[in-house]
Amino acid sequence: MAQIINKKICLLGEYGAGKTSMIRRFVFDLFSDDYITTIGVKVTEKVLPPIERENKLQQFRFMIWDIAGSEEGKIKHENYWMGASGALIVTDLCRPKTFSCTSSLIEKFLALNNNPPIVIVGNKTDLIPLTELNSLETTLQEMAHTYRCPALLTSAKTGQQVEESFIRLAQCMME
């Protein structure tokens, strides 16, 4: 049996991007359309399925830090980031402005924690017409290329790629 390793991960991004909804979907498989602003932080635990790498099984217990969103790139809660082993950077596909706002956030997070792995997420695909998705994904991939990390399109509402995003982060932690 794989040993369970506790890891602190943070969800970072602009307010209203869907960080809390991502966690609710991932941990409790729930979703609500109501928007409730997160202030401060809420920590939720979730044990991930074991991940195999080079014939070794590893299992993580994620202590997921749902951190209050930033506002137009202004960072308020650097203390919360300390000791994080990775982060999901959540952007709002409906507000492409949130892509550029997160750049400074990513750079500060990486510097503070000695370059831990990150995964960039474009959330709310359920609100985007198919014809628009391609160009948004391209922009997101370009951003991911800059930080040499994966990028995924998700919908906390439908559950699309939510679990995959967290698992991807866990895989990156093992690399």
Add this chain to the structure above:
Amino acid sequence: MTESSLSTIILESLQAGWIFLDQDLRIVQFNSLFQTWHPHYQTFDKLSVTEVLPETVGLDLLFKELISGKQTAFTLSHIEKESLKKETGYFNLIFLSTKIPEKPILILLFNDTDFALIVQKVQQQSYEIKLMRSLLHTKTAMASGLIGSSEPINRLRNMIEKVASVPYSTILIQGETGTGKSLVAYMIHHLTDKRDRPFIEFNCAAVPETLLESELFGYEKGAFTHAAALKKGLLEEANGGTLFLDEIGDVPINLQSKLLTVLESRKFRRLGSTRETTSKFRLIAATNRNLKIMLEKNKFREDLFYRIQVVTINCPPLRDLGDDLISIAQHFIQNYNREFGKAVKNLTPEARHKLKHYDWPGNVRELRNVIERAMIFSEGPNLGAEDIQLPQKPGQEIANGDVSLPEKGLSFEELEKGLLRQALERSSGNQSQAARLLNMSRDTFRYRLEKYNMLESS
């Protein structure tokens, strides 16, 4: 009094839960308040701090610095935790270096719920407004502007996305009154790469015929008696963007030919000008009248008709949307909750039934008014059937013979004209269909239209 007991007295006066940690980050001392806030544990003795406070996972480096005295204090504020009663509480965690070898770290836990909830409320309102504003200004919000997943709505959504991708093609939107034709036009504009360019909306039926030309084409100073200054027309204002002409069927025939010329050449002259002006825009026209019938009666130019109906989009009536009608009603409830500061959650099953079994001749506009009225007077957590006030169907009244004459009487002629008009609107100008709605033959229907000089406008 020893130094140690003095410290304990000071700590207890803080109204905080507290724990001391040893060098291995295990709890060696705690107070009763800390225990009250963590009722799942019988004792904390020698438990790892990360087990009791998962918020401390990953803080190894910080703890090392506190033990060595390199760092003296560290704060984590507004940590959300669920209380025993499943209520949300907010706590502030303060980590202090004590410099006492057997218990080098003190963690204080303050309940900050009251203040945090005020912060939350203020931030909630501020962010909600910002989110709504940004949604209004994004094209994607436009894509989700249509509520529902019924087949007619999905078809409409698809159609909008497709036509938006073709630049400058002319579009005709048809549909009964209140079906959201202008919303569709706005969505098309916002889905294009011209979304930052002007979107000019104009209702051709809202101005007298004599003013329509100057509104559309603009005029030079002195072009006519009251032309005191140059005025750009809507055709010019829409340059690079979209011109949405609602009620295009109301444009007089002489102006229709001028409009056609502009659509063909993209060139026109302001009234009183000898110089040509160029304007490139996408024309979206809308009407609830049957343009084909108007063609037959020579009330609408054939060439203009074929020019504007390159793509035709039909807005479905509300009664064809099935369960989407309820989703739209719920959307209005949420809107009016915000506007009126109410907290109505939903519709009762009886209210849903009542909404679904009404004809909605005024479509979404009528539904919005009905929900607005219900929200003003409702007092419960849900809207019930008694809150939903719907007009009685005219057909029902007549069938039951219970039409009540208002006290002051009424104009029978106006009533009859109104019914004829409504029947025509409901049947998109199809006279046979309209006649059936009033339970009369087509000839009788036409006779009555003629009697009231309504044949032309049908």
